[in-house]
Amino acid sequence: MEDMFRLVDCEEMFSKRCIWVxxxxxxxxxxxxxxxxxxLKEQGVPFMVLERAECIASLWQKRTYDRLxxxxxxxxxxxxxxxxxxxFPQYPxxxxxxxxxxxxxxxxxxxxxxxxxxxxxxxxxxSGLWRVKTVATCGSVKNEFEYICRWLVVATGxxxxxxxxxxxxxxxxxGDVIHACEYKCGERFKGKxxxxxxxxxxxxxxxxxxxxxxxxPSIVVRSSVHVLPREVFGKSTFELATLMLQWxxxxxxDKILLVLAWLVLGNIDRFGLKRPSEGPLLWKxxxxxTPVLDIGTLExxxxxxxxxxxxxxxxxxxxxELVNGEKQDVDAVVLATGYRSNVPSWLQEGEFLSENGxxxxxxxxxxxxxxxxxxxxxxxxxxxxxKIAGDIGQLWKQETKQKKHRTIACHRRCISQF
Ligand SMILES: Cc1cc2nc3c(=O)[nH]c(=O)nc-3n(C[C@H](O)[C@H](O)[C@H](O)COP(=O)(O)OP(=O)(O)OC[C@H]3O[C@@H](n4cnc5c(N)ncnc54)[C@H](O)[C@@H]3O)c2cc1C
Ligand SMILES: NC(=O)c1ccc[n+]([C@@H]2O[C@H](COP(=O)([O-])OP(=O)(O)OC[C@H]3O[C@@H](n4cnc5c(N)ncnc54)[C@H](OP(=O)(O)O)[C@@H]3O)[C@@H](O)[C@H]2O)c1
Numbered sequence: 001m002e003d004m005f006r007l008v009d010c011e012e013m014f015s016k017r018c019i020w021v022x023x024x025x026x027x028x029x030x031x032x033x034x035x036x037x038x039x040l041k042e043q044g045v046p047f048m049v050l051e052r053a054e055c056i057a058s059l060w061q062k063r064t065y066d067r068l069x070x071x072x073x074x075x076x077x078x079x080x081x082x083x084x085x086x087x088f089p090q091y092p093x094x095x096x097x098x099x100x101x102x103x104x105x106x107x108x109x110x111x112x113x114x115x116x117x118x119x120x121x122x123x124x125x126x127s128g129l130w131r132v133k134t135v136a137t138c139g140s141v142k143n144e145f146e147y148i149c150r151w152l153v154v155a156t157g158x159x160x161x162x163x164x165x166x167x168x169x170x171x172x173x174x175g176d177v178i179h180a181c182e183y184k185c186g187e188r189f190k191g192k193x194x195x196x197x198x199x200x201x202x203x204x205x206x207x208x209x210x211x212x213x214x215x216x217p218s219i220v221v222r223s224s225v226h227v228l229p230r231e232v233f234g235k236s237t238f239e240l241a242t243l244m245l246q247w248x249x250x251x252x253x254d255k256i257l258l259v260l261a262w263l264v265l266g267n268i269d270r271f272g273l274k275r276p277s278e279g280p281l282l283w284k285x286x287x288x289x290t291p292v293l294d295i296g297t298l299e300x301x302x303x304x305x306x307x308x309x310x311x312x313x314x315x316x317x318x319x320x321e322l323v324n325g326e327k328q329d330v331d332a333v334v335l336a337t338g339y340r341s342n343v344p345s346w347l348q349e350g351e352f353l354s355e356n357g358x359x360x361x362x363x364x365x366x367x368x369x370x371x372x373x374x375x376x377x378x379x380x381x382x383x384x385x386x387k388i389a390g391d392i393g394q395l396w397k398q399e400t401k402q403k404k405h406r407t408i409a410c411h412r413r414c415i416s417q418f
Contacts, residue, residue, distance in 0.1 A: 072379070
């Protein structure tokens with residue numbers, strides 16, 4: 001700790017763009033960052049939330065399509081210490097979820113610093129502090145800041161950046177090409193032949209939306225996919241699986257899910273949707289791939305309104321050539337090819353962070369934490385947030401108790417929210 005104060009005294013560190021933060025810096029003001037901030041409030045720990053966008057929950061507000069609803073029942077999706085309003089339906093719409101998150105931030109008085117894109121975060125061994133560098137954008141003006149803190153909470157999400165695939169001939173293609181994150185509604189594609197690349201939850205639902213808006217979608221399924229009904233006999237499939245996992249081993253639950261899926265959806269293989277050899281839960285755990293929860297796409301595939309096609313060989317000016325040799329005219333391409341984390345580009349840390357994210361869960365060694373990276377969606381984020389706030393809260397109480405016994409002259413710029 002002595003080293004810390006030596007470093008804090010260094011004039012260079014406290015130039016006007018260098019900011020000391022009491023308590024943790026939380027990077028990201030999505031559901032994970034907000035949940036952590038709210039839990040820290042409950043613990044009496046001050047914090048600073050840094051967000052690259054100019055609003056909270058930017059994924060939900062800016063990069064999702066209009067018809068999106070939460071695909072798990074609401075009680076699995078609410079954040080800690082603040083339930084959804086009672087009148088919300090079982091599967092809240094995206095706008096309802098955004099309203100909820102805004103109320104959540106207001107309720108806990110969470111005020112992130114917006115337009116602060118974290119460029120790097122490095123742990124300083126000597127001082128035992130984190131140095132978090134951001135670029136803040138205000139119109140065309142860019143400013144660099146450095147935040148110094150004892151703890152760092154990574155809350156930038158598993159879906160921070162779009163995955164743009166390399167497809168031969170994509171540059172030659174003359175029609176519109178958009179990523180799923182830019183897709184709002186099928187209206188603009190009315191009457192067009194649209195190639196949807198990717199058959200995750202995004203690709204499946206966008207194909208449905210396109211078909212509902214009188215476009216002609218073809219969905220590219222290059223490998224295998226698990227499709228499960230969102231509900232089985234009126235009960236959420238996810239909820240059933242969660243209940244069964246309390247009593248049965250995962251492989252048994254997987255078998256039951258496949259039987260139920262077959263009873264409700266029939267054999268999907270005949271539509272070109274090949275199931276992986278592992279069951280849906282094992283597939284998720286080992287490959288990190290989320291099973292598709294069907295909300296009507298299969299019916300459209302069955303009726304022929306949505307066509308399933310194999311992998312792309314190449315694109316030409318106005319058509320696609322598939323690996324089976326077939327050629328199809330295409331007016332537009334929607335890349336529903338998924339998302340990835342951006343943490344490796346800015347977090348300079350070699351133990352907690354690995355190629356696969358944070359395999360050891362929510363807590364690293366040197367005051368670094370990760371929330372929302374365990375592939376368990378919103379419920380996983382809430383779980384992490386509670387643990388992280390509990391851990392930091394305990395350390396905060398110990399350290400502040402010690403500090404009360406020493407008088408420290410502090411005339412430096414010191415901000416954090418509380
Ligand atoms: C279309 C879609 C639908 C989904 N539906 C569901 C669902 O129904 N249920 C469910 O459980 N999960 C769903 N998910 C997964 C979903 O992403 C999350 O559960 C939830 O948004 C995760 O919250 P998060 O805060 O961890 O990440 P995000 O919501 O992605 O928030 C991360 C925040 O960090 C900010 N950020 C990123 N990089 C930086 C940086 N370098 N500096 C500063 N700020 C940064 C981002 O701008 C963003 O605001 C869906 C995902 C997508 C793409
Ligand atoms: N609430 C909801 O209803 C909802 C809606 C949308 C998304 N989500 C969630 O958001 C997250 C992201 O989902 P997502 O569907 O966007 O991404 P995803 O699950 O990662 O799926 C990406 C898809 O793109 C395919 N793909 C990638 N590159 C390709 C290429 N070059 N050619 C052909 N196919 C290619 C992948 O195929 P391979 O498997 O072969 O790699 C996969 O099918 C998931 O957690 C999902 O559950 C939820």
